[in-house]
Amino acid sequence: MPALDVTEARPEHAEAVADIICRSFAARPVLDPPSTATEETADSVRAALESAGGLIVERRGRPMGALLFDESRPGLLGLRRVSVDPQIQARGVASAMVGVAEDIAEERGKDGLWLHVRAELPDTVRFWERRRYVPIGGDGTLLEFGKTLWLARELPTAEDTQALAGRLAALLRAGDLLVLSGGLGAGKTTFTQGLADGLGVRGPVTSPTFVIARSHPSLVGGPSLVHVDAYRLGSAAELDDLDLDASVDEAVTVVEWGEGLAEQLAPNRLHISLERRRAAPGDPLGTAVAADEPGDEDDMRVVTIRPHGPRWVGVPLRSTLLGTC
Structure with a gap:
């Protein structure tokens, strides 16, 4: 199987990243309240990439996954809109992105990472727990996970x-x-x-x-x-x-x-x-x-x-x- 190519997304990737985010979140179970991820557009993603950056995963030039960074918290790198093409789940795309994201957090001098996870998605919760992310707070069904880098x-x-x-x-x-x-x-x-x-x-x-x-x-x-x-x-x-x-x-x-x-x-x-x-x-x-x-x-x-x-x-x-x- 060809190797995954995980790179930092640039503003010119905005359309491809927005497409992956919308398709990925649209394929998830219906949640209450619903996720706002499906409202992302090429313009909103471009603004996010220009502000804090993100990642895109490709194989043989085909986009397969993406995420956006958030640098609003001092010393921490946030992960937003972690998305995988719904047609290619369980192929290591998300894991590859997380590994590269942690490397980038280290390169940027961050102490750790954080993200929000929906409690109604137990498989997603287990995914992050297996990677040593731990729950540190939450508001109803929205859980906050974090990890300090070694x-x-x-x-x-x-x-x-x-x-x-x-x-x-x-x-x-x-x-x-x-x-x-x-x-x-x-x-x-x-x-x-x-x-x-x-x-x-x-x-x-x-x-x-x-x-x-x-x-x-x-x-x-x-x-x-x-x-x-x-x-x-x-x-x-x-x-x-x-x-x-x-x-x-x-x-x-x-x-x-x-x-x-x-x-x-x-x-x-x-x-x-x-x-x-x-x-x-x-x-x-x-x-x-x-x-x-x-x-x-x-x-x-x-x-x-x-x-x-x-x-x-x-x-x-x-x-x-x-x-x-």
């Missing part, structure tokens, strides 16, 4: 690791859960030390491997930091025995080695992965270092942060940590 950054030194964590601390509040993963010497405790400095909690922060969990009270009237090392725990049940539920709503909880164990503590969380990389000629990212290899002060770290849950929708995660605003 990010990755190189951290050449331990100081860079702590500085990034310190900036993240400014976004944290009581009840936040951070699940840290990465091999031995990847920088998980170093990252937590940066968080502690940013939160203004009592130190020192060291690896709690042998005591499993430590609580660091705030010195500035903010939330305390609960620092957990799950390295010696064999199951989520053993983590549950620590009774962290009693403090998770009142503190910022960081669980090292927590992937696959700590997710039960809160539906809203940040998954933070740290990876050691060793410089390689001609490769700016270097090569990954195995978890059991000895550490090297010159090893670079790469951190990946993935938000989960509605708590993080609308939070300026990328712009704060990457300096894109």
Whole structure:
């Protein structure tokens, strides 16, 4: 099957985009109140494309899908009129558009995306949920979904690791859960030390491997930091025995080695992965270092942060940590 060609729509695509939108929405079940999408014209679409842009999907030159962008909300990219030719449903057109839209949101320095979905269309709701969009509001039958983009950054030194964590601390509040993963010497405790400095909690922060969990009270009237090392725990049940539920709503909880164990503590969380990389000629990212290899002060770290849950929708995660605003 020929590949899909997903490109940014230009004003000269207005007629084709309007046609796809009208045919796509006209083929949907009758809704109350009805969608206004079928009222789109080439002129209204052209104005939208000139204002914020959009996407068009073609295969062998034939238009097959389209959407319009909305930049009315600071730091976010809205998706409007997401449409697929009703004669070619279930061929990956919508998924391809969403992937490109997220890339464009990243290129434009956005923190995330949002859109409206009709509650009477359960298949559409499931489509967005499968792509990690979460409901963040609604008015009757009109649901609002959102997604915060994940990010990755190189951290050449331990100081860079702590500085990034310190900036993240400014976004944290009581009840936040951070699940840290990465091999031995990847920088998980170093990252937590940066968080502690940013939160203004009592130190020192060291690896709690042998005591499993430590609580660091705030010195500035903010939330305390609960620092957990799950390295010696064999199951989520053993983590549950620590009774962290009693403090998770009142503190910022960081669980090292927590992937696959700590997710039960809160539906809203940040998954933070740290990876050691060793410089390689001609490769700016270097090569990954195995978890059991000895550490090297010159090893670079790469951190990946993935938000989960509605708590993080609308939070300026990328712009704060990457300096894109």
